[in-house]
Amino acid sequence: MMRLWRILIIIAIFAGENPLWGHVEDGEVTGKPLRAIRLHSTPPKIDGHLDDLIWQQAPVFTGFTQRRPDTGQAATEATTVQFAYDDKALYIGVMAFDRQPEHIVARLARRDQWPEADFVQIAIDAHHDHQTNFVFQVHAGGSLTDGYNYDDGGGWDGAWDGVWQARQSRHENGWCVEYKIPYQTLRFSPREKYTWGVNVIRYISRKKEDVYWRMVPLEQSGWPSHFGHLEGIEQIIPPKPLEIMPYIVGRSTFISDNGSASRDLFSNLGVNMRYGLTSGLSLNATVNPDFGQVEADPAVLNLSVFETFFEERRPFFVDGAENFRTPIQLFYSRRIGKQPGFNNIPSDFRMVDRPDFTTILGAVKIVGKTAGKTSFGLMEALTAREYVSLESVGEEAKRRDFLLEPRSHILVGRVQQDLFQGNSHIGLTGTSLNRHKAADAYSGSVDWWLRSGQNEYDFSGQIASSQAGSAADRKRGWGSEMAVGKRSGWLQGGFHWEAYSKDFEINDLGFLWRNNYYETRFQLQLRKDRPWNIFRWNRLNINQWRRRNFDDVVLANGIGLSTRHQFRSVFKTPFVVWI
Secondary structure, three states: OHHHHHHHHHHHHHHHHOOOOOOOOOOOOOOOEEEEEEOOOOOOOOOOOOOOOHHHHOOOEOOOEEEEOOOOOEOOOOEEEEEEEOOOEEEEEEEEEOOOHHHOOOOOOOOOOOOOOOEEEEEEEOOOOOOOEEEEEEEOOOOEEEEEEEOOOOEEEOOOOOOOEEEEEEEOOEEEEEEEEEHHHHOOOOOOEEEEEEEEEEEEHHHOEEEEOOOOOOOOOOOHHHOEEEEEEEOOOOOOOEEEEEEEEEEEEEEEEOOEEEEEEEEEEEEEEEEEOOOOEEEEEEEOOOOOOHHHOOOOOOOOOOOOOOOOOOHHHHOOHHHHOOOOOOOOHHHOOOOOOOOOOOOOEEEEEOOOOOOEEEEEEEEEEOOOOEEEEEEEEEEOOEEEEEEEOOOOOOEEEEEEEOOEEEEEEEEEEEEOOOOEEEEEEEEEEEEOOOOEEEEEEEEEEEEOOOOOEEEEEEEEEEEEEOHHHOEEEEEEEEEEEEOOOOEEEEEEEEEEOOOOOOOOOOOOOOOOEEEEEEEEEEEEOOOEOOEEEEEEEEEEEEEEOOOOOEEEEEEEEEEEEEEOOOOEEEEEEEO
16 A cells, blocks of 8 residues: 555646646637736735736736627626736736626525525636636625636536635725636646736626636537636746644533433544645645534435435545545445444444444545646545444343444545546546455446537446455445437537446445446536527536336336526516426
8 A cells, every 4th residue: 555655646747837738829819818917026915906016017807798798798887807926826906897886686694505696707717727727706895706617617516616816896886806716726737927817807787797708608518618718927926835724622412301301421532634746736735624614514305215415625635526426426435434334233232322433543635637638536544443332122231332433434435537638537546445354335327418519519437347245245246327418509518328226235445326227317408698689598408317217117208398587677487298
């Protein structure tokens, strides 16, 4: 195991400077370029007022275009954006002019919530891979939202929280926003000169109007692949940050049982650490990670026989989570540290007390992306034995400690290589769960996503295998997902296939809602995205699906028809029929 770690660290560091796969040079810069200027004086004070000297010097860019409601038309209110930088951070100033500032919608909200309010959003593709981007959004009321897009906008990670600053202010001509985004948040590979993908979006709530610096057509798929470009940044060295985040938790639980009350006191402490091996790759480690966010999961009433999926909230597992995602979810990080329950409690005993979580003794991982457009993800974790207190059922109560969860060693690895112009990729994933003197579990897969030059057509899929159980009762299974489709234009649709054998078991470390079935789905959509007659846009969807198990029992079979329209008055009328 130590040899594997040494080899991967050497490969990751070497790939960061000398890509093993060959560097894919960025093509000719097209679209609407933005330009940043270097700071030679004191950095601007991030207070939401663009009165610093740099904002009098930086070039001003305007000319935003509506995406909705009148696609392709000029924005009804003016917006300007400016960029500056120094050796530590990128600075952005946005002026959102409004001829009726009293009607600006400025509702308050918690971080990462999306209230119905005016906002300004900066989207940055710092890797310039046309597949991923960070989002930094400021609402007119002052609340912040950030997140991470991957798979060219096909996926969204709202649990990602970056370290950045922004302030907004209202004035007689509208409102403005001032940003400071440190380079360590963007995590890019070093070059002499940089070209980043960028888009600036403004939303005017009362008009339901989206305006874009680089307009992304409604009828086309993709998101960062359509971005404009930010130029002018040069002679900076991306930092290799060291972040240490300790925590301490205290908790008191009051329990009433048969009229008597008891109190349970609990305290815990631990630490997370992140160190930059290169500017694009980081080493993360944790000792006894914080479960405080997991305890705040929303309440869910599940009346089905299938498990509820919860999003990951623990900071250690959220950071770099995109490097482990696959269509068939072989790795579900919530399995690490879950409530213990591997061994069944004897029938002649009842449970008196049990731990809420399995103790994670420690975990470490390497995540990131190199200049050669190769994504790495390697995680190793060790969890402790967990015991439960039992009491015998009978006239004479006897207590004993019972091993509920054995000590476990977990190893997960994934590598993904971007192909062609960066809009396609192929990946390999492997997982291993070794329990002390108990059943082990393994899985592996290959996945791909191939798209045409303009993202009009795509072909994606994953083929996976699993092995689980003890030596006397070992199960080996397989799973597959494949999809082909047309994703742009007035006629869109696709065909999807998925199948999982009876013995395909990945829930020891992954997430699969059920196995032993195969399913086909066909979807066709007719759409018009430009205004015509009394309509702004129209959708007509036809769906067909069929699911059977391998005993040829029909589990689901249906046809769906749905249509949605929006009138020029912005009044929506849906009509949905399911058969």
